[in-house]
Ligand SMILES: [Ca+2]
């Protein structure tokens with residue numbers, strides 16, 4: 726499994742202040758590209774879709790996401806398609822990508838968390854694996 730390391734660009738004073746504010750919720754620094762994130766989101770959809778019918782119903786969502794079901798189900802048909810899921814999750818990513826460089830850093834993620842945005846799933850949470858049928 727590939728582990729992303731942050732290249733050594735020094736944090737600004739503001740970023741340091743943010744980092745200090747976020748210390749109580751410390752997660753190791755990371756940078757997540759939009760492309761990586763797309764894969765993570767796809768794998769999470771597959772994992773959440775327990776009955777493999779290519780849509781998520783409210784009971785398949787995590788408790789954290791369940792309250793936002795109606796928002797994610799854009800066409801209101803009672804199921805979240807892969808397309809609706811990806812679109813919504815990528816919108817969360819773009820919202821957190823403050824400087825619009827196509828990556829979300831841990832600093833941006835901590836800031837979003839402080840604003841009570843949802844946590845984005847990370848590659849570590851949804852590792853790429855081809856182990857067919859594992860834990861379904
Ligand atoms: Ca389903």
Ligand SMILES: [Ca+2]
Pocket residue numbers: 798799800801802803804805806809
């Ligand atoms: Ca739908």
